[in-house]
Amino acid sequence: MQEDVRPGLSVRLDAVTKIYNVAGDELPAIRGVTLSFDRGEALALVGSSGSGKSTLLHLSGLLDRPTTGAVFYENSRVDSLSPSDRAILRNRSVGFVFQNFQLIPRTTALENVEMPLLYRGVPPRERRERARELLLSVGMGDRERHYSSQLSGGQQQRVAIARALVASPGLLLADEPTGNLDSRSAVSVLDLLMKAQERTRMTLVLVTHDAEVARFASRTVRVRDGLLEKS
Amino acid sequence: MFIVSLGLRALHRNPYRSILTSLGIVIGVLSVIVLVSIGLGAKALVLQSIQNLGPNLLIVIPGSVTDSGAQVGGGTDTTLTQEDAQAIRHDCPDVWNASGALRTAAQVQSSHANWSTVILGAEPNYLPVRDWHLARGGFFGAEEEAASARVAVLGHLVASRLFGLEDPLGKFIQINHSPFRVIGILSSKGQSPMGMNQDDMVVIPLSTLQSQIMGVTYVGVILAAAQSPDRVGDARREIRDLLLLRHHIPAGGHPDFDIQALSDIAKTANRLSLILTLLLALIASISLIVGGIGILNIMLVSVRERTREIGIRMAIGARPRDILLQFLTESAALSFFGGIAGGILGVLSILALRSFLGWPAPIPWEDSLITVAGATLLGVLFGLYPAWRASRLDPMEALRYE
Ligand SMILES: Nc1ncnc2c1ncn2[C@@H]1O[C@H](COP(=O)(O)OP(=O)(O)O)[C@@H](O)[C@H]1O
């Protein structure tokens, strides 16, 4: 399998806050966080539900913009880029794995995995080959024509991981990837993520509230009530 | 290019909705094409019936025309006579032939039927002036005209109404209780430009109608045929000068007659049918726009339904313009295929119209192409807003959408 080994992406959140507006009330979800993800590390974000882990992840992956503060990729500021430029960065450098899989409905496993390459303008044949490789590597090679509705949770998450990895991102963000899975699937999904991280040396951020899961990571950061907890 | 195929695939995944959505466009395009065809058919019909009357024909009618061009007492005045017709025939070099004519309505009876129709009194040369022919039998000549003979030539329709399958030649009919001998039957001529069925009449000598039925000495109209279509203008001038002289109209006075050329009538008819066609096209365009609004509506629903899908696509790197293009492709394809389907159905409807109603509706190929192209453009225009909305979604909010 040809895998262009790219050094992982380094990310820095600089004094970021995120304040949601809910029915006129200001609800601070992140209240001032400065945090770096080093190139090629595997980091676990832990904390109780509602502490702000997902929000931090979305800010890091340019899905959302901080209310104040800044986000840097490789020392250049990225949160202030245009929606289009942020989309290009997400496409080239970031892979997302969500708790609820987020596969596109009425679309086959193979088409889902191809999707990031499509938006990158990779020609169809190459796209298809690369997507097949990835499906094989997550053990879903025999399910490429299946729709997401025809797959179990564990299988859907494997497809989602293949999709997150297909464009060889420098940063992989996984938000409670095992949260909706039984313990056996959970172990194999975590295994997949860790092996992929070891192989590609990408930066991996794993959100979990499970201490067991956090043990897979080399470093653990604790979030509590929108702030980092000193460990 | 890849994005375009995405849009098409989404349609493929939801075939029923796609068909229902484009139905408005299908009907819109269909009605544009059919209505334009009907408009063109109406025009062709009018021109054909004018052609039927003879392109060389000039019609002299009694009555004066005011300065504003309005005609006073058109066709009801009594200032024209058979002698005028004769003079036109003899003294106008560019007139090939002319005939006075007068008409009235009457009941006509055969031994077993009764029919209410038009009695036309005409001179012996009426048929050649009208470029008309006999189906059977003969026409009356100068002797019958001079003797006010009771002979009749039946229009095609009258012959079959009065005699059915029987042969009318040599039989007698009653007009106002006087017997007339049937000597001929006219060939079928169809509608006149004024919408009259020219086969529904009985032709008798002019003098017979004047003296025995109506008790008058004037004629209702003088029909004159020019030597050729390009002599119509000269013939008209000659007739005018002649009649001004005969009727003692001083120079600068209002003539007590009017001369109409069929080319004038054709011009008017042309203008009318153009207005008709435009009106029909307008109505059809409105239905097309309604179809476009249907697409707008469904695309808005579709964008909302697929909000989470849009969020996922954005998360994995779709730019706003990728999303825009995807939805725009969808609406353009919907209206394009709808337009094609409407075009095919339109052509089929026209063919059906032709074979069942005998309406000479042409297939407006060029207009059809323009309409299909226009419908596609309409789909793009009406798809623009939903597609723009989709492209402006916030990725995080879209992902969270339930
Ligand atoms: N879109 C949103 N609108 C309003 N409040 C939000 C939104 N997203 C998250 N929050 C709030 O922000 C806080 C942190 O949420 P989140 O980052 O999802 O926590 P975690 O992932 O650690 O469970 C919570 O109180 C949550 O209710």
Ligand SMILES: [Mg+2]
């Ligand atoms: Mg969360």
